[in-house]
Amino acid sequence: MRTPGPRLLQFIHGVRKRGFLDFIGTQWREHGDVFQVRIGRRTLLFAMHPDAVEHVSVSHRQNYDKRASYDSVRKYLIGDGLVTSSGELWRRQRKLMAPFFTPKGVQTYADLFIRDCARLVERWQELAAAGTEVEIAEEMTLITASIILKAMFSTETMESIHQMKDAVGTMIAFADTAMTGFYLPLWVPTTKNRRYLAAREMVHRSIAAVIAQRRATDESTWPDDLLSRLMKARDEETGQPMSEVLLRDESITTFFAGHETTARTMTFAWYALATNPKVTERLHEELDRVLGGRAPTADDLRRLPYALQVVKEVLRLYPAAPFYVRDAVAADKIAGFDVPAGAAVMLSPYYTHRHPQFWDDPEVFDPDRWTRERESARHGHAYHPFAAGPRICIGNNFSLLESHVLLVMLAQRFTPRLRPGYEPRWVMQGTLGLAGGLPMTIAAR
Template sequence: MKAPGPGLFQFIRGVKQRGFLEFAGKQWREHGDVFKVDIGRRTLMFVMHPDAVERVNLSHRQNYDKRASYDSVRKYLIGDGLVTSSGELWRRQRKLMAPFFTPKGIQTYADLMIRDTARLVERWQGLAAAGTEVEIAEEMTFITASIILKAMFSTETMESIHQMKDAVGTMISFTDTKMTGVHLPLWVPTSRNRKYLAARELVNRSITSLIAQRRATDEANWPDDLLSRLMKARDEETGQPMSESLLRDESITAFFAGHETTARTMTFTWYALAANPKVTERLHEEIDRVLGDRPLAAEDLRQLPYALQVVKEVLRLYPAAPFYVRDAVAGDKIGGFDVPAGAAVMLSPYYTHRHPQFWDDPEAFDPDRWTREREKARHDHAYHPFAAGPRVCIGNNFSLLESHVLLVMLAQRFTPRLRPGYVPQWIMEGTLGLGNGLPMTIAAR
């Protein structure tokens, strides 16, 4: 049975008028948990039900992979890193890298996160004293870029952090636009093409230089960062290390995935807290009870569960990746509807997380959804902000730890306040964003 859905021109007009995110939600309400759009020879299948999330990511995962839908990301952003690789290459790389990203493995970075956030606390003290309005997304992007660059490369200079953050931001923006519409090839010297090529050259040159410098140093003197761990890793079967190109691709992937999404999560966290003062009050009560006026230590995080519940609820209502794609490599059925081979299956954390069959009052911001009892009672795949199954985001534990640290340390000292009259304009350009930014004033507690 063929799935329902809008015609091509209705889809194009709807996306133009409403934006992709809002129009997809409208179609979901009209057509149900499975609907499709045919774009030429390509079919987009939108699936919202948790059972479909489980089928695509787990029970029938052999029918789905990352193929044509990821070509632009491979070509213009991260090459054959974990996010885009498939088949045997992905299995080998995942096995090599998984030990570095377990809950135990990422604890080694907790002190780095605390140290870097303490520097941001100092900066915010000045902003609070001056009453200066800031763009909170910029604040969060810089701190997460700083943390991941230090965790990966032991990079400490502000200049190099700014350069890498800006260059990767340019590459992400360019890749987002390449995924839609028709664009001139890279050899045409448009200003956008030149800016992208310069950013890509800077990133590739910087990482290649870091790898070369590391190889020129006695291994006993290598810092204990992610690059050293990747360089030392050996395939269990062949004993071979990663190739130079894979080291570069995985480094870019880790930086891209390790700061962009967490920065957005933290940006949306400050909006959610400003919009929900009772949640903020309860968060402050927990932090004050556990820490008082003393600095956070990594072992304190276990005593701060409500702060983590706040992060999880932000990831529910405002997932940084509101959609992700799996390409059907063989025909299948989802919810009784045909999925043709080659279809791009659009899974949506944004709308699955709002499914009224699985979430009470789904639009409400309620961190109490994340008590242990309520989590256990919920459908296993009603929540998938980091995807699910074997291809769940390898950096999910790193991101949760970083978000937990940032929230506790900043909320201990400050209460960011929205500009009077501010109304968020949620948009989707690859990732979830705020079309009108997030201007806030930092108030000291």
């Protein structure tokens, strides 16, 4: 059975005119929870219902993997890191790395989050005093890049942090372009190609140098960071460590996945608070009541549940990854519709999180959706900001804890305010973003 959906020319015209994110929303409302587009010989199938998320990610996951849809990211950005690897390699790497990212495992980084954010508090105090307008997305990208580089490599110098952030940003932009198919081979000396190659060389060289430096010293002297943990990890069956190439790929993957998405989440959190003053007032009340003006500790976080509810609601309404893909490795059916082998199935947190069958007033920002009672009563796959099933993002606990800390520490001291007359335009360019950025001024509380 064929799913309904737009014809190819209609799809191309709609995406160009309205943008991918908005156009797919109109097609969902017109065609329902499952629809398809034929692009040449390939089928692109969109599935918005939570049952489809469960089908692809859990009950029929053996029919789906990360294959052709991830070729550009694999080739130009993160190699065979955990985000793009598949089959036995993915299972082995996931098993090796999982202990580092459990809720208990990421608690070891809470003090790092607090220390780094304290530096940002000092910077924002200066910005508040000067009344300077800032690009809030850049502020959040810099703090999350700093945190993940320190957690990964114990990198401390701001020069190194800026260099790595900018280089990986260049690689991400190139991989996004490559996914569209409109790019020239790397041997063509275009400005974009040269910039990408220089960025990749810088990133690969820097990681190789850190690994070599550690190899040259006694293991007992290595810092207790993620790279050291990966270098010390051994396969349970073979006793073998990760290869140098895999160490590099997993390092790039951790940096890429560990800073960009959290930076987006925090950017969108400031937008949400600026446009929902009652939520901001209630958040401030919790922070003032629990902390009484003092700096938080890691132990305070469990006594700040509303702040975490705000983070979860940001992830619902503004998920950093509004779509993700699973490639069908065998023929299947979703909601009675045929899925041929080789089809790309697009699952959408952005639209599943807005499904009116599972969310009351889905466009309303309401952290009270995340009380224990309401959360437990919900469909288990109506919410999947980090994907779902065995391939759920391994860094979800790290990201949630980091976002919780950043929100608590910054909202305790500051109230970012939108530029007068600002109107958001949500777009998808790999990840969710705001066209034109998010200009804000930082006001001290």
